[in-house]
Each structure stands twice: as C-alpha cells, then as structure tokens.
Amino acid sequence: MTTAATGLPDRFTTPLYTVTEAARYLDVPASTLAAWTHGHRRNAAGRPEATATSERQSWLGSSLQ
Numbered sequence: 001m002t003t004a005a006t007g008l009p010d011r012f013t014t015p016l017y018t019v020t021e022a023a024r025y026l027d028v029p030a031s032t033l034a035a036w037t038h039g040h041r042r043n044a045a046g047r048p049e050a051t052a053t054s055e056r057q058s059w060l061g062s063s064l065q
Contacts, residue, residue: 003010023030043049
C-alpha cells in the first residue's frame with residue numbers, strides 16, 4: 001500500500017520482513033512466529049481460552065496484519 005501524497009510505501013501497513021525473515025532474526029521457528037502474528041488459538045483440555053483485552057486486541061490487529 002502506498003501513500004497518496006508521496007507515492008512511497010506506507011510504513012504503517014507495508015511489512016518490512018516476511019514471517020520467515022523475521023523468525024530468522026528473532027531466532028524462533030517460523031511456524032511459532034506465524035502462529036503469534038496470525039492469531040493462533042490453542043485450546044488445552046479443561047482450561048479456559050486465554051484472550052487479549054479488546055484494547056490489546058485492537059492494537060495487535062492493526063500492527064500485525
């Protein structure tokens with residue numbers, strides 16, 4: 001996505017790295033980082049689901065898409 005004023009990529013919506021590249025820099029498996037960034041939900045038997053508050057969720061949703 002580009003900005004109308006400059007024609008340059010919008011720094012807030014254009015990813016700087018792919019999930020694979022970022023995982024390599026962070027030294028975590030790409031599958032783990034993908035799960036974190038794409039909202040993986042794990043349901044352990046007998047345990048309630050852990051969810052973010054609406055404020056935190058909206059922040060995560062806007063910065064990681």
